[in-house]
Amino acid sequence: MPDTEPGTEAGAQPEFLAAESPRGTVIAAPIPGANVGTEADEMAAPSRGQLRMAGRRFVRHKLAMFGAIIFLVLLLGSIIVPIFWPYSYSTITNSFATGPSAAHPFGTDLIGHDMLAQVMAGTLTSLEVALIVAAISTVIGTAVGALAGYYGGIIDQVLMRLTDLVLVVPLIAILLVLSNKFSKQANGPLFVALLLALLFWTYLARLIRGTFLSLREREFIEAEHAIGASTWRIILRHMVPNAAGSIVVNATLTVAGAILTEASLSFLGLGIQPPHVDLGSLIASGEGDATTLPWLFYFPAAFLVLAILAVNFIGDGLRDALDPTQRGR
């Protein structure tokens, strides 16, 4: 089993929870006295050689590679299988509520939908949404965190109080309220993704801010100021690359959080709406018959857990790979 040691970096706050945010888990206020930006202190801007080293560490990380393979299989499978599979997720077949068989490996539901086609379509929707959420919230989070951390002072105060506000109410509650207005119409994957991205950036913003606050005091940034480099140049060329490790790790973990939250929203009936299907809505519609037709629950649930698990493994592996203070196994 590879080394998945989140908090053994010398003197660092234990980071397992702090760096992961599935379930929209966010730590609501900075712990006073906690080390902010320790990762950056220990990380020089990755050059090509360092990237290669990190890549090698990632490939050697068994769990991370396992996660990466599972994720790729899920993603490619959900794209490729529907192309040659005889049934689409909306096809209504002549078999109703039949268990797994050769014709329908995942069985069929009460209406006659082929569950394999449904689960594949659901997986694709869930992954699609999560990837969009991660991309958007990483950009917003990095931008806000960078501005707050770089300028400090009043800009920092305003931006951080703003992010605090998102944290005072459970994420799922805000999402439920927001999606309510639109849930009577057909909420497509893109809409749900934007909704999630609207709230998911705050965690990364806090993290980047901490990193930037400590980075801006460093000599090499001071030197950039001295030679008259522009603000943009300093932020984009010197500070962001130094924070790249935590950005990448958290973007990954955001994917896991987004899959989970999106599925929860859909399970409650306020996320993705028909005719679109996702894993959460499949589980919700299979729930009522879970005892008698267990395949309606097992397959979507297994794919959902597998997807989240895989992304969490990748995230952990990336953290270990990008953190040079990591000790050998």
Next chain:
Amino acid sequence: MAGYLIRRSLAGLATLLVASFLLFLLVAVSGNPLATLMANPHISPATIAIARHQLGLDQPLLQRYWTWLTNILTGNFGTSTTGQPVGPELWSRLGITLRMVIPSVIIAAFIAVIIGVVTAVRQYSILDHTLTGFAYLFYSAPVFVIAILLKDFLATDVNKAIGHTTLYTIGESTPGVTGAWPTFTNIVGHTVLPVITLVLVTYAGWSRYQRASMLDVLNADYVRFARAKGLNPRRVLYVHALRNALIPVVTVVALDFATIIGGAIITEIAFGWNGMGQFLYQGLTGPISPDTAVVQAWLLITATVVIVFNIFADVLYAVLDPRIRLA
């Protein structure tokens, strides 16, 4: 210390005030309670105008906010669309939700500390790997998946094995049960599965956090020194190491409160509990949606609880760790 507490509370109050406005705004713009009426061709515009006036929707937004806020300060949380006052309902539902949340937090924290310490002390042992594997699994499993597994599969088997219904899967208690002991066992039977659900999704992250924190402390110089002095290893572990390793975890438990409430919403809906979560859900999915008074009151109460816990966490951290200066 007192000065810090006052300053922190004032800041919390300011946050709450701003949050109350934004939450009010959020609900106000997120849906039109009159939409159902307006969609009905048999309802005349005059009736709609009356309804609009009754709900106060004909007033400017700021004035509505002010009326709402001042009413709440006098303990009036408004009236739901069913005509019931929101306040009393909210408090009784809060009681039901706490019956699930408080035991869950205590049990999850307890399990997390034990597992965290064991996995840190026996780092890289088979036990460590096994428990880490479970932590990953529960960390990655959505609340509702665990809830369905427990109620549709485990509960059925357990009840069959025992011979009568011991674990209930719907509701927070059976109405009409009398007597102290039957009422108690009935409530416990209803509470077991939701609590297990919430514990499983909560402990996983905390146990990893405790493990990391414990490993940090075990590698610290003062622990090495205590060992070098020849102290009893158990004493080193429990007195020198564990006490300090608990500090960050205690605050994480307090800070995670918003997440736990989020998990409780889903758990309540999965198990059909009539607590706070269900209240919000009904307020958003009812025939007249959103039930403005209900949703606004819900968000405000939750925000208050979360902010109080955040202050509590900060103060607790300072009390537990004398190295932190409250300047």
